Amino acid sequence: MTAQSLKDRVAKRLKATGHPRRRRRDRYSKPFRSKPKPEGYVFGRPTLYRPEYCQRAIDYMGQGYSVTALAGELQIAKETIYLWIREHADFMHAINRGRAARVAALEAKLLTTPQGVGVTAAIFALKNADPDEWQDRYNTETRVNVSIEHVSDAELLAIISKGQNAPALIEAKPVEIATDVTGTAPAQTNRRNI
Structure with missing residues (x-):
């Protein structure tokens, strides 16, 4: 089809109908225009949260059940419970009382x-349920700040043999190895650099 024949077809259609052929218009061709929403309107899916869930949480957890079991009782996901805890202060307070x-x-x-x-x-x-009060382990923390530059092997063995009185952490500043006149490092001694 040439450009001239296309022009002829369009001209013929204009003569016959008086206007060019339009595309079919359907209900999706116009942009969606919604009505203005009232003040305070919340968009999206409505929440499943109800204020009466606070008392249900306290009662149910008071029987010894966990937050996960409460989610099962309310037939919602556990993540939803934690979302409600973040979003609703009264529900957070109820969960704390329930715990x-x-x-x-x-x-x-x-x-x-x-x-x-x-x-x-x-x-x-x-x-x-309450690891702060019901735990088996006891944490003992000892901090000893010892500053030493050189400790011999014999002194280290003496510290280790003391056992309980040994410092938990030995800190020292790094020491540069001195070189002799020829530029080589001296032979190692029995003292250690820490």
């Missing part, structure tokens, strides 16, 4: 459980 009630319920269970596997399970649950 304290959970520890109280687990301690009561420990006190009323007869000897055996139940005691071990209760202690394990308490170690996970």
Whole structure:
């Protein structure tokens, strides 16, 4: 098809209809225009949070259940619980009260459980629920600041043999090795540079 024949076809169509052929217009050709929203309107999906969940959280966790179990009870994801904790101060306060009630319920269970596997399970649950108060390890931190330049092998062995009184950290400044007149390093001695 040549350019001249295309021009002839367009001219013929204009004579017949009086206007050029337009593209078909459909409902998607116009841009979407929404109505203005009222003041305070929140866009997006509505939240599933309800203020009554605060009391439900305290009651449910007071039976000894965790935050994950609470999420299962409310039939929502655990991440949603943590999102609500960040966004709603009243829910954060309720979860903190629920955690304290959970520890109280687990301690009561420990006190009323007869000897055996139940005691071990209760202690394990308490170690996970409140690790600050229920932990097996004790952290002892000793800081000794000793400044030395040279220590011989015999002195190091004496420090090691003392055991408990040995400094936890030995700090020293780096020492440059002196060279003799020929530019070579002297032979090593039995003293160590630290």
